[in-house]
Amino acid sequence: MDLSSFAPEQQCRATLLGLVQAIKVTSKTDKKFRELVAKKDFTICICIRTENIGRVYTFKGGKVTSKSGKDYTTDVVMEFNDSRDAMRMFVPWRDYLDVINMAKLFKMGASGNETLAVHFTDILSAIFDNRVKYGIKMPDGTMRYTNNTNGGPVFVYVKDGKIIRITPMDLAEDDAEPWTIKARGKEFTPTKKVTVSPHTQGIKSTIYSKDRILYPMKRVDFDPNGERNPQNRGISGYERISWDEATDIVANEIMRVKEEHGPGAIMNGTGSHHTWGNLGYWLSCRIRFFNTIGTTYVAHNPDSWEGFYWGAMHHWGNSIRLGSPDTYNTVEDALQHTDMIVFWSADPESTSGVYGAMEGTQRRLWAKELGIEFVHIDPFYNHTAALLGGKWLANNPGTSNAMALAIAYVWMQEGLYDKDFVEDKTEGFAEWKEYVLGNEDGIPKTPEWQEPETGIPAHDVRALARKWGSKKVYLAAGGIQGFGSAGRAATGSEWARSMVCLMAMQGIGKPGVNMGCLQQGTPIDTRFFFPGYAEGGLSGDYTGTGVGINMYQRMPQVMTMNPVKQKVPRLRIPEAIMDGHTTGYPTDTTQIEGQFFEFGYPAPGHSPIKMYYKYGGSHFGTMNDTNRYARMYRHKNLETVINQSIWMEGEAKFADVILPACTNFERWDIGEFASSGGYIHHNYNQCNHRVITLQHKCIEPLGESKSDFEIFKMIATKMDMGAYFTEGSSELEWTKRLFYGTDLKDVTTWSKFLKKGYYIVPPPKEEDRDPVSWRWYYEGRKKDVPEMNPLPADTTKFFEGLQTQSGKIEFVCNSLKRFAPDDPERPVMTKYIPSWEGTHSGELYEKYPLQLITPHSRYSFHTMMDGKDSHINDIVDHRVEIDGYYYWIVRLNDKDAEARGITQNQIVEVHNDRGSVLCAAQLTSRVPKGTVHSYESSALYEPIGEPGESPDRGGSMNVLTPSRPIIKKSHSTACNSCLVNIRVWEGE
């Protein structure tokens, strides 16, 4: 029946009557739906406020009946202002802009019993959700679904409700053909398949893991109405409880601390990453929930970018990228023009850039085929160096800036730099030159000068400087630009600053002269819109995520707003809890000066933290001086600790109540390969193909685990905020809402996308590719790459110049001159400042003569895929099994091992004054004498005695790293400045 020819009142009456039929018909054919309907007996009246239209529905024993009329005494009343409004909501093709408008204007609403109201919306959603058909039936009887991960999109083969296999995606004939780059008489086209990272190839083993939390649990000696025993966190065991009991405790505790202590008493923290998907936990439903209840958020430091954020940004801006450069179309430029790539603290073969799977590998092998030369500056002979070859310069950790200054010295002395560029496009060079040449401090920064600091022979540095100064060179500072372990060190910001200065001397933007290592900058289509996860999903957060920038006009949703102004710097959580006060500096992308705004905890008029609601267990593996966090959890100041986690590991073991979440393979979501959005705008340009995936719900959640959305919905419902939290939409409906907010709707249909599960965005024609980054700047034109940075207010003329005060690259930084011109830790121009924990540390260095570096891990993604009884643990270069326990690996030079009587795969204790970690020793020449290498981010923190006070055998190397920030005026990690010693472990 076509309703549109009838008046709205008639349409409305017919729809209200038709709803009963829809429920009855669906009940007949759908067992799951029948069970849902039978769950609760209740009455609901749907009616029109200004008209005499209404219908009362009675659900009893799984049957539904209805009668005409308004009745405000039913369990739930759902009311619309007029019948036209009601019809806007009732039609399946509803426009959510109308719905949001109605909600905001109080033209629709539900009252009465919240649990029953949410239950009713579940029934309405299920009428449509339960009917969807998705996935591809395969010849062997499996269904092939798609999903997505931190290490690439995947096909998921499922049979009888069980995942059989997870594979990379081989693209189909009818998928868009990839691009071709013509360079030096050759043509390069990427293979028509999508790569995955090892941690993704091992992911099935973490879905089916004995460490999965399968039901809600409560610490046995935690009684929210009596003794809480915080001192026993991390020691006492757990008992299984029901979801109802668990969510009762959590909801009651949230309401209690708010009433007893006022705003700010609840803190929420999470890892920097999550399972993949735009709608899942991280910047989406987590924020929607915690904004809804009012939360002191943990403020993240710019963890992977430290040096570029606190240092490099002052020279050239790029605040939207935390001080890193953009890299548009640099793959083509590098393959066509560059002579050499200098990898400086850059190991994309280990880190995949970030989220980039093994997409860049193929392109780097093309560069090798073309004869492009490589140099690798890294204290560790990393995997990129091992694959590509080229000179390895193993500098002492934390000394890179000395080498950089010596390179600049050679260029200045021998005239090996772009004088026109320096003259026209930079400011302050003459002043910095005085320092480099030694006219300021009497110390010329010669290659000979840097040799005792870096350990690199002067002749090698001079050879590198001469080659670099006379050829076209790409500089890779980090696996993706702005990353790199050298930036996460006591000298990190000075190193990053020098990287900018070196590029300024060589005329960045000239053909063949730019930043990158073929990891970013593929010629894909950047104009086709699909959001990254930082666009905020369903968060409703128009100010704290990209919703307000990129999604407001595309996927309207009810705004959520956290009124609590208090925040806690992530690296100072222990001090905030145990000392009751701390300070920090923000990670602000809007302007260069955003980072200067020191903030204090507690915030004025706010409550100290009483309840910590943490997601997952990652902080032990990833935050410095980790034992502080263990001690903090056991402190009386924390009244309640909730942990929502997929696996029983790390911090989860320190919670009072544990809520079991499921993986993204067990719920609906939608997301694009490597597309983070946010700090790494157009991050999918690491990929050879833009792969947008529907993340099918492949299997039912294991055990009693639930999606994060469902968990939050249950808790919110107990605080009468359930309908506000969900907007009446199920996860599948949110997925569809996001689909319609993107350009996908113009190139495919929802049902096709639902079935096939992915879409490949065709690359633009060769002549339509994006311009090369910095070319506009080099050629003195307006900015022409597709990013809105800097903001108009940060320039003098729209799209002209950089974000700095002068609009130029500044060798001497105006922002620092204005803020703290005499700061000895961060001078107005970059200088060599030796590490505050390193070879100049005197007695400490004598006691702990080994310098430990802990880069991002290769086989796990932060704490993901490590531990968990995963297949990854069986990789011989990831963990080593000794007597049934999988030990984390520490790599040390054969000579250092010999001097300590350490043999291959022996259990050793890596120790300093902050703590100790038991590892398996790997003897190698891949680190020079005096340097030891281990990865950060063990998922396991397993102290052999009292938590916080005894050796950890899980492998959390951050137990050893300093909590001191790079510079005082920052919130940063200097994890790669860490002195330790190592001894054979002979037991307790």
Added chain:
Amino acid sequence: MTTQDTKAKWNLVIDVDKCENCNNCFLADKDEYCGNTFPGYTEEQPRHGHRWIDIKRRERGSGSLIDVAYLPTMCNQCGDATCVKAAKNGEIYQREDGIVIIDPVKAKGKKELVKACPYGHIWWNEEKEVPQKWFFDAHLLDAGWKEPRCVQSCGTGAMQSLKVSDSEMASKAEREGLEGLKPEIKNKPRVWYKNLHLFMKEHVAGSVVADANGVTDCVDGAEVTLKQGGDVVASLKTDWFGDFKFDKLEPNSGTYSISIAAEGKSYSADFELKESVNLGVLKLS
């Protein structure tokens, strides 16, 4: 040529130069077989312990001229398989397409078959009491897959599978310098390696410098000659870092002499080659 030679057989080609130890092959194998039984092909693989696809690491030399190679190994699907011969009752058999299968029913309880593989690539499943190994993912190929999972997941293109006749494969191997492991046992392995020297042979490397204008600098283009017993083994020119590296030398191959000359200056020395060595910074005078 016999009909046997003309039948297409599955071969695996691995380029050691392109293997970077990402372990995707190892993990894809575990993904396929841990928790999955494929009747007629295999019982499930134990969660831990087995390495149907294994990767061995080899560091050569030291300092800035070190290199590292990785060698993925697995059942070689030998054309003349010791294990097939050892299985007297058909517990292990070779299919027409060359794939060697351990029959999971017939081989139950036959732990002795583990020892039948000269490459150490048959594994004993303690729980299921059955010997197991990599079998080219035959169940997938039989269902229409174009390649085994290790090849599908390989991110560098180091692994390729191809189904060709033995004679075609032999000429490809000849043309591209492919080698099998343990040629001396004449098992006719169908897993082939390119650039195997990176794992099996040794190198001699060094960095050449000279004093000029009051500083020490790298010497670009110096002539370096490697000799043994008076015969020239190889010669090359240093790169712009003054570096040289001679490769493909046999381990423990005795005494060599090296001589370097540039700009009227020279350097020479003798050394004993046991395994790969970095002679260090060599100054011309």
